[in-house]
Amino acid sequence: MAWGSNLDSDARRGLMLVSPPLVYAVLLLALPLAAIVLFSFWSQDFVTVNTTFTLNNYQRIWNEPIYGLLLQRSLFVSGAVTLVTVVLAFPVAYYISFHVDPKRKSLWLFLITIPFWTSYLIRVFLWKVILGYNGVINSGLLSAGVIDEPLTFILYNINAVIITLAHAFAPFAVLPIFVALEKIDRSLLEASQDLGEGKVMTFFRVTLPQAMPGVAAALVIVSIPTVGDYVTPELMGGAGGKLIANMIQTQFLQLNNAPLGAAIALVAMAAVVTAILVIYAQGKLLIAVYSELNGTRPVFDIFILCVTMLFLQVLVAAALLRTLGGTLGSGVAFFVGLVLYSIAILLLLKNRRR
Amino acid sequence: MTALIHLTGVQKYYGDYHALRGIDLEIRKGEFFSLLGPSGCGKTTLLRTIAGFETVSSGTLMIDGKDMKGVPANLRPTNMVFQSYAIFPHLSVGENVGFGLRKYPMTKDEKARAVGEALEMVGLGGYGARAAHALSGGQRQRVALARALILKPKVLLLDEPLSALDKKMREQMQVELIKLQRQVGITFILVTHDQEEALVMSDRIAVMFEGEIGQLADPETLYRRPNSRRVAEFIGKMNFLPGEVTKLGERITVEVPGLGTSEIGKEQAPGGAKLGRSLIGVRPETLAIQFEGEATDRRVADATVDEVVYYGDMTYYDVRIAGIEKPLTISMKNLIGRPVLDVGTRTRVIWDERSLVVLAR
Amino acid sequence: MRISVLGIYAILYLIFLYAPIVLLPIFAFNDATIIAFPLTGFTTGWFAELATNTALHGAVRNSLFIALMSAVIATGLGTMAARAGATGEFPFKRGIIGFIMLPLVLPEIIIAVALLVILVQILGMNLSNWTVIGAHVLICTPFSIAILNGAFQNLDPSMEEAALDLGETRLSAFRLVTLPLVMPGIISSLLISFTISLDEFIIAFFLTGSNPTMPVYIWGLLRFPASLPVIMALGTILVTLSIILLTIAEYFRRRGNARAGIKDTGGFL
Numbered sequence: 001m002a003w004g005s006n007l008d009s010d011a012r013r014g015l016m017l018v019s020p021p022l023v024y025a026v027l028l029l030a031l032p033l034a035a036i037v038l039f040s041f042w043s044q045d046f047v048t049v050n051t052t053f054t055l056n057n058y059q060r061i062w063n064e065p066i067y068g069l070l071l072q073r074s075l076f077v078s079g080a081v082t083l084v085t086v087v088l089a090f091p092v093a094y095y096i097s098f099h100v101d102p103k104r105k106s107l108w109l110f111l112i113t114i115p116f117w118t119s120y121l122i123r124v125f126l127w128k129v130i131l132g133y134n135g136v137i138n139s140g141l142l143s144a145g146v147i148d149e150p151l152t153f154i155l156y157n158i159n160a161v162i163i164t165l166a167h168a169f170a171p172f173a174v175l176p177i178f179v180a181l182e183k184i185d186r187s188l189l190e191a192s193q194d195l196g197e198g199k200v201m202t203f204f205r206v207t208l209p210q211a212m213p214g215v216a217a218a219l220v221i222v223s224i225p226t227v228g229d230y231v232t233p234e235l236m237g238g239a240g241g242k243l244i245a246n247m248i249q250t251q252f253l254q255l256n257n258a259p260l261g262a263a264i265a266l267v268a269m270a271a272v273v274t275a276i277l278v279i280y281a282q283g284k285l286l287i288a289v290y291s292e293l294n295g296t297r298p299v300f301d302i303f304i305l306c307v308t309m310l311f312l313q314v315l316v317a318a319a320l321l322r323t324l325g326g327t328l329g330s331g332v333a334f335f336v337g338l339v340l341y342s343i344a345i346l347l348l349l350k351n352r353r354r
Numbered sequence: 355m356t357a358l359i360h361l362t363g364v365q366k367y368y369g370d371y372h373a374l375r376g377i378d379l380e381i382r383k384g385e386f387f388s389l390l391g392p393s394g395c396g397k398t399t400l401l402r403t404i405a406g407f408e409t410v411s412s413g414t415l416m417i418d419g420k421d422m423k424g425v426p427a428n429l430r431p432t433n434m435v436f437q438s439y440a441i442f443p444h445l446s447v448g449e450n451v452g453f454g455l456r457k458y459p460m461t462k463d464e465k466a467r468a469v470g471e472a473l474e475m476v477g478l479g480g481y482g483a484r485a486a487h488a489l490s491g492g493q494r495q496r497v498a499l500a501r502a503l504i505l506k507p508k509v510l511l512l513d514e515p516l517s518a519l520d521k522k523m524r525e526q527m528q529v530e531l532i533k534l535q536r537q538v539g540i541t542f543i544l545v546t547h548d549q550e551e552a553l554v555m556s557d558r559i560a561v562m563f564e565g566e567i568g569q570l571a572d573p574e575t576l577y578r579r580p581n582s583r584r585v586a587e588f589i590g591k592m593n594f595l596p597g598e599v600t601k602l603g604e605r606i607t608v609e610v611p612g613l614g615t616s617e618i619g620k621e622q623a624p625g626g627a628k629l630g631r632s633l634i635g636v637r638p639e640t641l642a643i644q645f646e647g648e649a650t651d652r653r654v655a656d657a658t659v660d661e662v663v664y665y666g667d668m669t670y671y672d673v674r675i676a677g678i679e680k681p682l683t684i685s686m687k688n689l690i691g692r693p694v695l696d697v698g699t700r701t702r703v704i705w706d707e708r709s710l711v712v713l714a715r
Numbered sequence: 716m717r718i719s720v721l722g723i724y725a726i727l728y729l730i731f732l733y734a735p736i737v738l739l740p741i742f743a744f745n746d747a748t749i750i751a752f753p754l755t756g757f758t759t760g761w762f763a764e765l766a767t768n769t770a771l772h773g774a775v776r777n778s779l780f781i782a783l784m785s786a787v788i789a790t791g792l793g794t795m796a797a798r799a800g801a802t803g804e805f806p807f808k809r810g811i812i813g814f815i816m817l818p819l820v821l822p823e824i825i826i827a828v829a830l831l832v833i834l835v836q837i838l839g840m841n842l843s844n845w846t847v848i849g850a851h852v853l854i855c856t857p858f859s860i861a862i863l864n865g866a867f868q869n870l871d872p873s874m875e876e877a878a879l880d881l882g883e884t885r886l887s888a889f890r891l892v893t894l895p896l897v898m899p900g901i902i903s904s905l906l907i908s909f910t911i912s913l914d915e916f917i918i919a920f921f922l923t924g925s926n927p928t929m930p931v932y933i934w935g936l937l938r939f940p941a942s943l944p945v946i947m948a949l950g951t952i953l954v955t956l957s958i959i960l961l962t963i964a965e966y967f968r969r970r971g972n973a974r975a976g977i978k979d980t981g982g983f984l
Binding site: 405406407426427428429432433434436437438440442443444453454456457501502505 | 881
């Protein structure tokens with residue numbers, strides 16, 4: 001071969017260095033993940049595991065409403081938490097990046113990360129103290145005379161779960177957005193203002209688009225782990241606030257039905273990844289439509305058009321789900337359809353831009 | 355002088371990228387040699403190949419009569435001054451300079467003395483205990499020099515060592531480097547993209563383009579007799595005129611529209627001359643404006659001033675000569691009594707056959 | 716000084732972040748068994764109770780052992796991966812590093828059940844401290860890589876070359892030059908990994924053996940209202956310790972940056 005042996009030796013060194021962590025990840029991550037996939041197609045016979053291939057676990061998840069309900073609720077909570085976290089975090093990240101003296105930026109980041117590193121369980125429990133019947137908020141409001149009896153809608157329901165998770169994942173949203181904002185060349189903002197855009201339009205036309213990678217990272221980093229948390233719903237959710245992760249935990253540790261638990265875990269993962277993919281593709285599509293039409297019509301018209309487009313898509317998807325019927329196959333087909341549809345959109349947009 | 359470094363047909367690929375396209379080169383013992391070229395021409399790759407940080411894809415590299423194939427950087431009789439200086443920030447100045455002595459069979463005192471002498475040599479006597487990260491750019495460079503020279507290498511490699519310094523410091527260090535090289539007598543190989551730096555410092559210069567050596571010569575030859583347009587363009591300023599070689603022989607006859615026919619020596623066609631259309635180069639300082647009252651016995655041409663750029667000590671004129679499409683640039687020293695001409699002034703240009711260089715295509 | 720709306724918002728956000736933590740010491744020193752306002756009186760009794768609780772001591776010892784081992788192994792693996800990432804290209808580099816970083820975005824419960832299935836159901840192993848360590852190394856390694864990536868990428872590649880050029884071998888060049896220069900990053904990675912492991916509950920709950928880790932023990936206590944003030948006291952100590960550890964980690968990270976001569980731009984992640 002003609003290439004330098006040096007390149008090869010560099011590459012060899014790199015591979016040699018990376019192989020211990022890689023082997024570790026293969027042994028303790030890839031293999032276990034493969035194992036739960038396998039496991040989800042087996043079944044539990046009292047104490048032993050029956051290794052005959054079966055779709056029973058998935059059939060149960062599809063047919064018994066409790067799983068669908070929990071999954072729906074989990075996705076809703078995850079979405080709500082993500083939305084709340086990112087919306088709350090963006091101004092803070094923006095403030096630190098654009099308004100804090102550079103010397104004090106790392107102090108701010110440090111302050112934001114500290115609560116994250118303090119005992120998670122205790123933090124969740126303390127939210128119970130804050131939101132509880134005799135909690136900080138209720139006693140505070142009572143003594144101030146704002147309310148006559150303690151508020152009950154803030155503990156042991158989904159709201160409490162959302163507030164607590166939004167608190168727990170705050171730094172995961174602030175940091176990626178901050179990093180994206182930091183990368184923005186400040187002279188671009190001056191250029192935009194120099195070219196006649198006001199501060200607000202500069203934010204929307206220059207700052208926000210460039211912060212999008214950070215926002216996207218924040219969305220992913222917050223939404224996926226929230227689906228897997230069972231501590232917060234257990235402590236804060238009460239009876240109506242249990243989520244899919246609680247069900248997984250119950251199947252594994254209490255009902256001792258590991259195969260079903262594995263299947264639920266996989267379905268939950270597939271659902272959240274699909275949801276993210278669909279949202280990502282839709283976001284790209286809307287941005288593409290917007291940039292295509294930008295300048296040709298008033299912004300408001302384009303906005304209406306985009307909303308209508310989204311609404312129609314949701315309608316079509318819902319109608320499709322209905323007509324597919326209630327079998328497990330139709331459920332899988334719908335899932336796969338969503339994924340393929342999103343991938344098709346992404347590929348089309350990619351080719352279009354070149 | 356004998357050759358210390360010997361490169362034959364050295365080629366280097368990075369994947370599909372052909373970084374060195376057959377380098378044949380001899381570098382002599384004790385000379386100050388420069389590799390000059392634009393960025394991406396392969397000069398740094400060549401230097402790193404000599405140092406042992408890159409292996410050759412094909413061809414041979416000999417240092418001091420030994421084939422360097424398979425010899426790693428730490429076993430080669432070369433030391434390097436890095437572009438970033440690579441001063442170890444966690445060590446003191448003295449520890450940096452003495453870094454390479456770790457395995458030498460010397461006592462602690464001997465090592466300390468060697469470090470002291472090396473620091474003395476680069477003008478940093480007494481700096482040994484200082485923290486390395488507190489040094490200025492020029493001081494870091496001196497530490498890098500001392501650190502490399504303390505090992506008494508056969509070859510000192512310098513990778514753009516002055517590029518991080520400001521202009522004044524750079525000029526001062528150029529002179530110091532020349533003195534230092536004469537003092538230690540070690541072969542220096544300098545990589546630079548700054549033609550002036552190469553001209554000032556080197557005994558010989560190899561100008562590189564796209565992985566090849568374009569011309570290898572001493573500074574004066576390189577400046578006065580570039581062998582091709584790209585060398586001429588890279589080094590100094592030059593006017594390019596379309597011309598024609600009409601006769602070859604002991605002397606060469608060239609026809610340049612606007613300047614007429616000239617007979618020139620063979621050495622004025624360093625890249626070789628061929629009959630037919632050729633490119634003729636003329637340096638701005640080999641032309642002159644004939645000022646009022648200045649007589650000449652050289653050849654002259656009528657001209658009109660097209661553009662004037664005033665530099666203080668010099669003035670650059672662009673002048674138009676009938677028959678030449680593009681204006682010619684002429685540099686004139688602003689001597690006592692010489693006016694700066696206005697645009698549009700009709701004047702005369704003095705020139706000489708010896709100003710002309712026939713460039714290879 | 717003019718304070719902007721954005722600034723006020725940022726301060727409110729910080730209050731939101733710190734609200735639960737501020738409560739910790741308040742209730743840890745409150746002499747009522749019920750965790751609620753109004754406060755009844757000052758006591759250090761809950762801390763005294765911590766000192767005599769042998770079950771807790773066992774859990775703490777377990778957790779410290781797990782955290783220490785996880786930190787050391789994860790930092791070792793992280794150092795290798797980060798260094799590989801900083802050296803030249805090798806085949807599938809992005810894919811490999813991405814795969815090692817995957818636990819960063821994977822829900823912890825997935826890691827927990829996947830390991831539980833393979834270790835217990837398929838390999839028939841007994842759960843122990845080491846099963847927890849195995850999982851904690853998996854989740855700590857990405858953090859270690861993220862921290863050390865900065866350290867290795869800020870490192871001038873000519874530093875190691877200079878050492879080679881001055882006669883050192885690759886190994887001794889690493890030991891004499893690279894290692895001291897990335898040491899702040901390594902210490903910071905050790906501390907962060909230690910903190911993560913010490914606090915991790917979701918995975919530990921699945922994989923812990925007969926001896927619970929500290930968070931698993933706390934989880935058990937949370938069901939008994941009478942033990943809550945003790946948890947507050949324990950939490951106060953933990954938070955204080957975390958803050959101290961993180962401050963040290965941050966100090967080393969900054970010192971590393973200062974050594975590499977770069978401007979400070981961000982936090983740990």
